[in-house]
Amino acid sequence: MSEFPLLVDEPRCGIANMARDQALLEIVASGVLPGVLRFYQWQPATLSLGYFQAYAARQDHLPSLACPIVRRASGGGAILHDQELTYSLVLAADHPLARDTPKLYRAVHQALCDVLANLYHVTAIIWGDFPLLPPVQPSKTAHPQPSDTAPPFLCFLRRSPGDVVLVRPESPPLTTDLRLPAKPFYAPAAGPTLKTDKILGSAQRRRDGAVLQHGSLLLGQSKFAPELPGLAELTGQRIAITELINAWSTKLLAILGMDRFSPAQLSMEYTAAYGVAWEKFAAQEWLQTR
Numbered sequence: 001m002s003e004f005p006l007l008v009d010e011p012r013c014g015i016a017n018m019a020r021d022q023a024l025l026e027i028v029a030s031g032v033l034p035g036v037l038r039f040y041q042w043q044p045a046t047l048s049l050g051y052f053q054a055y056a057a058r059q060d061h062l063p064s065l066a067c068p069i070v071r072r073a074s075g076g077g078a079i080l081h082d083q084e085l086t087y088s089l090v091l092a093a094d095h096p097l098a099r100d101t102p103k104l105y106r107a108v109h110q111a112l113c114d115v116l117a118n119l120y121h122v123t124a125i126i127w128g129d130f131p132l133l134p135p136v137q138p139s140k141t142a143h144p145q146p147s148d149t150a151p152p153f154l155c156f157l158r159r160s161p162g163d164v165v166l167v168r169p170e171s172p173p174l175t176t177d178l179r180l181p182a183k184p185f186y187a188p189a190a191g192p193t194l195k196t197d198k199i200l201g202s203a204q205r206r207r208d209g210a211v212l213q214h215g216s217l218l219l220g221q222s223k224f225a226p227e228l229p230g231l232a233e234l235t236g237q238r239i240a241i242t243e244l245i246n247a248w249s250t251k252l253l254a255i256l257g258m259d260r261f262s263p264a265q266l267s268m269e270y271t272a273a274y275g276v277a278w279e280k281f282a283a284q285e286w287l288q289t290r
Helices: 014-029 055-060 101-120 231-235 241-256 268-282
Strands: 003-008 035-040 046-049 069-071 079-081 084-092 124-126 164-167 174-176 184-186 196-207 210-218 260-263
Touching: 003 241, 014 035, 014 046, 014 069, 014 084, 014 196, 014 210, 014 268, 035 241, 046 055, 079 084, 084 101, 084 241, 101 124, 101 164, 101 196, 101 210, 101 231, 101 241, 164 231, 196 231, 241 260
Parallel strands: 003 035, 003 260, 046 069
Antiparallel strands: 035 084, 046 079, 084 210, 124 164, 164 196, 174 184, 196 210
């Protein structure tokens, strides 16, 4: 019987969460673990910057100025980690999905779409599957841009291909394009575009021997990012985190080609890698690198 390591962590601070992801990437790359799936939250509420974002940009988002800040090793926009659930999936380089990272990105997101349909009877879709949606904005940039063309500071105000968005009930209906089997399209019965809200975005970090994909699922509205409604506000339903984790991880188990999950056994190699990673993410040089 094939097993896959699973971690469901208690909430941690931003430095600890990023160091833990980095350490898991290191030990999977070294062959200590075949991979690991991790779910976690943040305490206290924390702002994480994407790798390419300027540190000074956080001054432009007033509601989150009181929150501690950390820089991720992955790209994308800033995320306010408060009323949300973060996942990270690390795979050894020889896993089929690790060799096709766009497929990995989509598989994890589609699994969530299926879970939300089953648990909450709502329609979540992958942005980019529907040709008549508005043009997407770039998810990150390594070069400064004029302020009128720069992407929004917060990740959840951006749209990138592969993001998961929740379709609001007042949107026109979705159907399936019979000319393109299994490829959905949008049939505009009552308007030009769907009304959607982004609820999940992910990013990847690769190193020799392994790939890390992690992402944030917006569960509810935070007072530190009041412009962003979460699943609770958008669906009008109570979001049970344990139920959501169980359903999502079960879907991912099948995608990974495994039979069951097992508790992740964290070794001395992990402890050493965690210590190194902690120093990295705690350093002001890393935080203010841009």
